[in-house]
Amino acid sequence: MKIYEDRAAPNPRRVRVFLAEKGIADVEFVPVGIADGGILAPEFRRRNPLAQVPVLELDDGSCLSDSLAICRYFEYLQPEPNLFGAPGLDAARVEMWNRRMEFEIFWPIASVFRHLHPFFKGKHPQVPEFGEVSRAHAFKRLDWLDAELADGRPFIAGERYTVADITALCGIDFGRVSGIRIGERPHLARWYAAVSGRPSAKA
Amino acid sequence: MKIYEDRAAPNPRRVRVFLAEKGIADVEFVPVGIADGGILAPEFRRRNPLAQVPVLELDDGSCLSDSLAICRYFEYLQPEPNLFGAPGLDAARVEMWNRRMEFEIFWPIASVFRHLHPFFKGKHPQVPEFGEVSRAHAFKRLDWLDAELADGRPFIAGERYTVADITALCGIDFGRVSGIRIGERPHLARWYAAVSGRPSAKA
Numbered sequence: 001m002k003i004y005e006d007r008a009a010p011n012p013r014r015v016r017v018f019l020a021e022k023g024i025a026d027v028e029f030v031p032v033g034i035a036d037g038g039i040l041a042p043e044f045r046r047r048n049p050l051a052q053v054p055v056l057e058l059d060d061g062s063c064l065s066d067s068l069a070i071c072r073y074f075e076y077l078q079p080e081p082n083l084f085g086a087p088g089l090d091a092a093r094v095e096m097w098n099r100r101m102e103f104e105i106f107w108p109i110a111s112v113f114r115h116l117h118p119f120f121k122g123k124h125p126q127v128p129e130f131g132e133v134s135r136a137h138a139f140k141r142l143d144w145l146d147a148e149l150a151d152g153r154p155f156i157a158g159e160r161y162t163v164a165d166i167t168a169l170c171g172i173d174f175g176r177v178s179g180i181r182i183g184e185r186p187h188l189a190r191w192y193a194a195v196s197g198r199p200s201a202k203a
Numbered sequence: 204m205k206i207y208e209d210r211a212a213p214n215p216r217r218v219r220v221f222l223a224e225k226g227i228a229d230v231e232f233v234p235v236g237i238a239d240g241g242i243l244a245p246e247f248r249r250r251n252p253l254a255q256v257p258v259l260e261l262d263d264g265s266c267l268s269d270s271l272a273i274c275r276y277f278e279y280l281q282p283e284p285n286l287f288g289a290p291g292l293d294a295a296r297v298e299m300w301n302r303r304m305e306f307e308i309f310w311p312i313a314s315v316f317r318h319l320h321p322f323f324k325g326k327h328p329q330v331p332e333f334g335e336v337s338r339a340h341a342f343k344r345l346d347w348l349d350a351e352l353a354d355g356r357p358f359i360a361g362e363r364y365t366v367a368d369i370t371a372l373c374g375i376d377f378g379r380v381s382g383i384r385i386g387e388r389p390h391l392a393r394w395y396a397a398v399s400g401r402p403s404a405k406a
Binding site for chain 1: 252253261267268269271272273275276279290291292294295296298299302303307318328330332333336339340347350351
């Protein structure tokens with residue numbers, strides 16, 4: 001198995017952190033550049049016509065693109081420690097929290113970068129006003145998440161570390177390039193210190 | 204169990220179609236209005252602080268918000284016919300396709316409505332230029348999906364109807380209010396006729 005990825009991008013990092021938490025180390029990583037247009041090459045587009053990373057190429061040559069689909073496949077290959085929750089209500093709650101982190105935290109933060117950063121100039125139609133709306137929205141959602149964590153629970157979805165923590169961590173860290181930081185949000189800061197102190201955060 | 208929802212919104216429809224495909228009929232639906240501000244009432248916000256529908260309230264009073272988390276819980280309660288795929292690579296592929304439908308089809312189409320339609324005036328900061336960028340993006344992605352389906356497969360993720368078809372159907376139908384239609388895309392039109400002809404599409 002090979003994973004095509006760009007180490008500077010936040011979605012491939014989600015997979016790397018996930019694998020680190022699982023203790024899975026026998027996967028080959030192949031760099032594909034976003035900045036240098038490597039993801040637009042026909043050779044890569046055969047793996048993912050949407051020209052996005054990460055992509056997991058299986059030994060039979062078939063490909064899974066999408067960070068979360070890749071994570072879920074590794075959860076199947078090595079179920080424990082489970083990061084998607086135990087089957088049933090627990091898994092549904094993890095799914096809810098992971099999607100909240102994706103839509104309410106990761107996505108607005110990524111939209112600030114996408115619509116305001118010179119990196120995307122000419123690569124993607126930028127609407128700076130939408131970047132600013134996304135920035136305000138991201139800060140509102142960080143306030144909300146801080147209030148959620150005021151109950152003292154150690155992780156986003158409850159007592160255990162899950163994929164929702166990974167999505168939130170990678171989203172929030174990606175905010176750095178756009179000047180989005182946790183700031184004076186004490187509960188979020190407590191969570192962030194714990195999660196980013198895990199060895200997996202360096203993956 | 205109760206599902207709080209607004210029948211005019213596309214995310215609650217995903218759950219209704221899912222339940223119809225499962226043949227699950229013993230769930231009570233409670234209307235909560237987006238247009239009349241019902242979702243902003245403190246009573247509803249206790250169920251979902253993000254003020255979004257649908258929300259599934261369990262018999263113990265705890266709540267699952269997020270359409271896909273709710274669907275996954277019902278998949279657990281009644282596994283067959285499975286709509287998330289068989290465990291393993293099949294489920295990972297369904298996840299990939301469902302997420303592609305969500306991010307590449309549903310989300311841009313919803314962004315057109317959100318940023319251009321008078322419905323959201325005063326409810327949400329609108330950036331009309333972003334609405335137009337989203338519209339162009341949505342049409343590009345419909346082209347891509349048409350090309351994907353040119354291989355003749357009956358459903359989005361392959362030979363079987365899955366949650367990815369539900370996400371695509373609800374996204375595309377929601378395009379109606381923004382003038383986004385399938386148009387001259389023959390493969391997509393074939394898929395759409397089949398999927399929207401199922402009894403579940405009326406749910």
